[in-house]
Amino acid sequence: MPADTFHIAWPRLRPGLLLALPVLLLAGALAGAVLTWRAAAANREIADLEAGRDRPVATDAPAPLLLARVLYLAHRDATEEMEPLVAALETRAAPALLARARYALGNARLRRALDLIERSQLDPAGPLIVLARQEYRRALQARPDFWDAKFNLDVASRLIRDFPEVDRQVGDELKAEPKKIWTDIPGQPRGAP
Amino acid sequence: MRPLLAGLLILLAAASATAQPRTVEVRVPRTFGYFLGDLVEAIVEVETEPGFTIQAASLPQPGPVTYWLDLRRVETETAGTRHRLHLTYQTFYAAIDARTLEVPGFPLVLTSADTHGATTAPIQVPAWNLGVSPIREVQPARRADPAEYLRPDGQGPRLDPAPPRTAALALAALALPALLLLARDRAWWPFRPRPARAFAEAARRLRSLARQPDSEAGYREGLLALHRGLDAKAGSRLLADDLDAFLGRHPAYRPQADNLARFFAASRLAFFGNAVAEARCRMPLAEAEATARQLAVAERAA
Structure with missing residues (x-):
């Protein structure tokens, strides 16, 4: 009889349950308070970065904080420092933030390229524009309704057009060369001296 | 021997009769006015003879189709003899003027598995046209600094401390009566x-x-x-x-x-x-x- 089982089991369980309930609830409340405090701390750091005060940001920081540092670096066109942060954002499930970070990286590259073009250094500007277009394209893949990325991709595309013959198979992706492995020791002496 | 031969002949006759699908149709809700980065929905409708299905391995794989077009998603839907492919493309064509581009077709394989073995029939989904539009004028107004042609980097969102705060307060509010009960x-x-x-x-x-x-x-x-x-x-x-x-x-x-x-x-x-x-x-x-x-x-x- 389930009703009988309940009547027997309930008085025995009741003291333990009454003890566990406030303990669990207080533990949950404490965890919520810690999360709130962390969010507030991250927001203060984001505000600092937006105000132009640099803060070191670890790659395991919350995604909005990573993005704030990426935008700070983009403002200074420091593309090399941005790359590990964008790569860290890739592992988070935040497509909108990743799109914004890639867009900022594309902008930083394109600004450097435009600066080089201004100084008539066309050769180093080319690869930068191609890389910037890749970032815009990836930003749009993550967020198809990202209008600023569409606009800037159009600007970059007018500087260097796509050539159908060149990358018909690979699209905009650059394939990495498989690692070349030495099958023989170079320079090993052979035959008679 | 004779009944087997007769059966084989019937099977061959059936195979040749069902090899041709009735219709393949590409339906696109809108074929014009796409900017770069826009998603393009296309529906391929295949009407087959009864018993035939589209071989899963012959479906197009998501990825780059041409240098300006990606295939993002492929979903299939079957109702009786009517098979429907929902294809989601993304165009990256940076158009200077409004123009029409051709989206390439692709082959599909229909298959019908019965007790005598599988019968397959190839069909071709035809190419279709897509009208793309420019997003900016051909010659924008001159700017002193070329970086001014670009849209700004923008700002990211902040973290939202409201959900954990609400949860903490609610749990604390529940803990009070629990403590009183204890x-x-x-x-x-x-x-x-x-x-x-x-x-x-x-x-x-x-x-x-x-x-x-x-x-x-x-x-x-x-x-x-x-x-x-x-x-x-x-x-x-x-x-x-x-x-x-x-x-x-x-x-x-x-x-x-x-x-x-x-x-x-x-x-x-x-x-x-x-x-x-x-x-x-x-x-x-x-x-x-x-x-x-x-x-x-x-x-x-x-």
Whole structure:
């Protein structure tokens, strides 16, 4: 009889349950308070970065904080420092933030390229524009309704057009060369001296 | 031999008859006015002979189709002999003028598995046209700094501390009544001792006495505390002779019968025999406290 089982089991369980309930609830409340405090701390750091005060940001920081540092670096066109942060954002499930970070990286590259073009250094500007277009394209893949990325991709595309013959198979992706492995020791002496 | 041959012929005839699908149709809700980065939905409808399905391995794979077009998603839907492919493309063509581009078609394989083996039939999904539009004028107004042609980097979002704060407050608000329930169950402050929790009070008194330095007065007081607990539980003054009747009325405390009997014997020695030392030897205060604690546990579970 389930009703009988309940009547027997309930008085025995009741003291333990009454003890566990406030303990669990207080533990949950404490965890919520810690999360709130962390969010507030991250927001203060984001505000600092937006105000132009640099803060070191670890790659395991919350995604909005990573993005704030990426935008700070983009403002200074420091593309090399941005790359590990964008790569860290890739592992988070935040497509909108990743799109914004890639867009900022594309902008930083394109600004450097435009600066080089201004100084008539066309050769180093080319690869930068191609890389910037890749970032815009990836930003749009993550967020198809990202209008600023569409606009800037159009600007970059007018500087260097796509050539159908060149990358018909690979699209905009650059394939990495498989690692070349030495099958023989170079320079090993052979035959008679 | 003859029936087998006849069967084979029928099968071949059936295979040739079903090899041709009735129709393949590409339907696009809108074929014009796409900017770069826009998603393009296309629906391929294939009407087959009964029993035929589209081979899953022949479906187009998401990825780059041409240098300006990606295939993002392929979903299939089947209703009877009508098979529908929902294709989602993304165009990256940076148009300078409005123009029409050709989206390439692709082959599909229809297959029909029956007891005699599988029959396959290839079909071709035709290419279709897509109209793309420019997003900017051909020659924008001149700017001093070329970087001004670009849209700004923009700002990222902040973290939202509201959900964890709400959760923390709600849990804390729930913890308060839970704590009150616990305090009531254990007869903690602000709840007064009541007959239903008489042993809780006795156990508390004994615990505080056990922490104090050993003394005869303290021992007597401890015994009295347990007496008061038993009295409150029984509803009247409980003597050693009433113990059996009491345990009969409250079977929950029966596991403590031996300890209670020893307690009454020690109490008799301490209060009437004037032999507190012997009483303490028979029933030390620590054991009386343990007994009271066990009684309190049984009381809460009763």
